[in-house]
Amino acid sequence: EGTVEVAFNFDATGLQGKSVVVFESLYYRDVELAVHADIKDDGQTIYFPEIGTTAKDVETNNHISKADENITIVDIVEYKNLRPGYEYRVSGVLMNKATGEPIKVDGKNVTAETVFAPETVNGSVEIVFNFNGVELEGKTVVAFESVSYKDIELAVHADLNDEEQTVYVPEIKTLAKDSETEMGVSKADDKITLIDTVSYNNLMPNAEYKVIGKLMDKATGEPIKVDDKEITAETVFTAETTDGTVDVVFEFDGKAIAGKTTVVFESLMFEDKEVAVHADIADDGQTVYFPEIGTTARDSETNVAISNSDETVTIVDTVRYEGLRPGLEYK
Secondary structure, three states: OOOOOOOOOOOOOOOOOOEEEOOEEEEEOOEEEEEEOOOOOHHHEEEOOEEEEEEEEOOOOOOEOOOOOOEEEEEEEEEEOOOOOOOEEEEEEEEEOOOOOEOEEOOEEOEEEEEEOOOOOOEEEEEEEEEOOHHHOOOEEEEEEEEEEOOEEEEEEOOOOOHHHEEEOOEEEEEEEEOOOOOOEOOOOOOEEEEEEEEEEOOOOOEEEEEEEEEEEOOOOOEOEEOOEEOEEEEEEEEOOOOEEEEEEEEEOOHHHOOOEEEEEEEEEEOOEEEEEEOOOOOHHHEEEOOEEEEEEEEOOOOOOOOOOOOOOOEEEEEEEEOOOOOOOOO
16 A cells, blocks of 8 residues: 655646546556546546636726725626635735736735635635725726635736726816807806817726816806806716717806806716816816906096097006906907
8 A cells, every 4th residue: 555646747728717637547567457537536626716807996886986085996806616615815906007017006006805715616706905096097907816825826817908807097187168269268248158178088988978067266266156056067978988078068148257267177977976077276278267347548638537628639548457368468
């Protein structure tokens, strides 16, 4: 009685998700003396695990997230062909799709892990990433996952192009113009049309979004109101690509806002969840000026509003203006 080892050395890259069973025969001078060939014998079986992952933001329940201070991404790791009865560790790291490098927050990689003991060969386990994602506007993150047993890696899913592993973090910017002047200055009349062109970056493609805009008073930081109602507009669109533009059109009576400076705030919504916002009261690209003028006419000789009806009269009218956009030439 005793033991002897038989070593198989081979390339197993195609065996993910499969189990192999070792059949053995014992020979003496080419005569088979014993055989062990039981396809159901667990002691003869080697498992080659396979994993796939689906990463989603916990708020949107989809592959899109808002760049805020508290992002939670849940990655569901589906495993196949794990041997039950053992303890495994799933480790994950978030990658920057554009660079192929790990996402860093405060100089550290964004990682997560969980330990589990499967009761069946196939199943799923969740791994949760929670981090400050304020700096992730305009970036696409991809979750890489690996399963290990006693620090030995058994399976890995690390595909930068896998949409199921991908979470988009949008960014938007806006450029507001008056439809008549085609720039950020407008006449305060009873029919104003402002067009705010929203440039979006890093949207999840082939999904429907809504852009909601609001006009703000730059001086007070409060919403502009006409007849006690805020001036708002919205546009629904489907993003065919990750980057593009969409126009939001404001139409309103603006006689009451002469002399004011307005700033357009925009919010990008996905299934009623805000996924991006551009609300910078100091952003000149979002700003539209509504000038107002008042004049004081005086005779050049009397320096008051009375003049001598002679052959040479000079009247100086001092025009006081408010709400002009600086840096432009006016007449």
